Amino acid sequence: DSGVTQTPKHLITATGQRVTLRCSPRSGDLSVYWYQQSLDQGLQFLIQYYNGEERAKGNILERFSAQQFPDLHSELNLSSLELGDSALYFCASSVGPNSNEKLFFGSGTQLSVL
Amino acid sequence: AQKITQTQPGMFVQEKEAVTLDCTYDTSDPSYGLFWYKQPSSGEMIFLIYQGSYDQQNATEGRYSLNFQKARKSANLVISASQLGDSAMYFCAMRLTGNQFYFGTGTSLTVIP
Numbered sequence: 177d178s179g180v181t182q183t184p185k186h187l188i189t190a191t192g193q194r195v196t197l198r199c200s201p202r203s204g205d206l207s208v209y210w211y212q213q214s215l216d217q218g219l220q221f222l223i224q225y226y227n228g229e230e231r232a233k234g235n236i237l238e239r240f241s242a243q244q245f246p247d248l249h250s251e252l253n254l255s256s257l258e259l260g261d262s263a264l265y266f267c268a269s270s271v272g273p274n275s276n277e278k279l280f281f282g283s284g285t286q287l288s289v290l
Numbered sequence: 291a292q293k294i295t296q297t298q299p300g301m302f303v304q305e306k307e308a309v310t311l312d313c314t315y316d317t318s319d320p321s322y323g324l325f326w327y328k329q330p331s332s333g334e335m336i337f338l339i340y341q342g343s344y345d346q347q348n349a350t351e352g353r354y355s356l357n358f359q360k361a362r363k364s365a366n367l368v369i370s371a372s373q374l375g376d377s378a379m380y381f382c383a384m385r386l387t388g389n390q391f392y393f394g395t396g397t398s399l400t401v402i403p
Contacts, residue, residue: 178336209391219381219393234391266335279325279391281335 179203182267182282190290194255197285201248201269207231208250209270209279210242214263225250226273254287262289293317294384296394303372304402310357311367311397313382322386324365326356329379329396338380341365372401 179202189195201208210222212235221234225244236242239257244250254261264286268279295314303309315324326338341349341356349356357366369376382394 178334211391211393219396221391221393268335278337278340279385280337281327283332283334 178280178282180267180269180280180282182285184285185283186286188288188290189257191257191259193257194253195257195287197252197265199250199267199282202280205269205271206248207270207273208244209268210252211266211268212263213266231273257289259289262287293392294382294394296382296397298397300398300400302400302402305374306371308368308370309372309399311380311399313365313367313394315363315365315384317384317386319386322384324356324358325383325385326354326367327381327383329381339367374401374403377401
């Protein structure tokens with residue numbers, strides 16, 4: 177158990193809908209990262225938050241947004257969903273914002289868009 | 291440009307034997323971190339081992355060791371005494387000072403009894 181909690185584990189929805197994925201980092205970790213793993217693109221970095229502030233941005237679509245709350249949990253919002261958004265979404269956390277830190281991953285949320 | 295390259299899409303190893311999973315990286319940043327993660331069929335990502343670019347010695351964590359060759363820009367994972375539970379996808383990753391994280395495409399390891 178990595179200590180990172182992601183909910184829900186599975187999500188099935190229809191095209192055009194909006195969903196919210198939730199992540200609770202390990203106790204004491206201030207950074208939260210979101211990744212998307214799809215079959216054809218591998219693991220893609222989406223976005224990082226550190227202590228409530230956006231820290232780094234990767235290949236995140238404009239239809240997607242995220243935030244980190246004062247209690248450090250994070251939510252990833254996916255809107256106007258398309259079939260291609262079906263993927264495994266991982267959240268990861270680390271203690272600080274720096275480059276030489278270990279990331280601990282949650283077990284992921286499997287999103288299926290029908 | 292590809293930042294992390296894992297050239298072996300699939301590997302097989304006999305139980306109790308050692309196996310090396312290849313990873314090469316590309317960066318001009320002098321400070322970076324290299325990681326290996328294991329993804330079993332359940333989908334979760336498990337941290338295995340970390341190597342900092344300034345670390346003098348190769349990292350080791352139990353049966354895992356990282357063969358770090360800086361001049362060659364390679365960070366191969368060595369798993370000794372393979373076990374059936376080692377069958378999984380293995381991802382090499384690099385983290386740069388801009389907090390960008392790059393993952394390889396993964397290597398599927400199958401341990402044969």
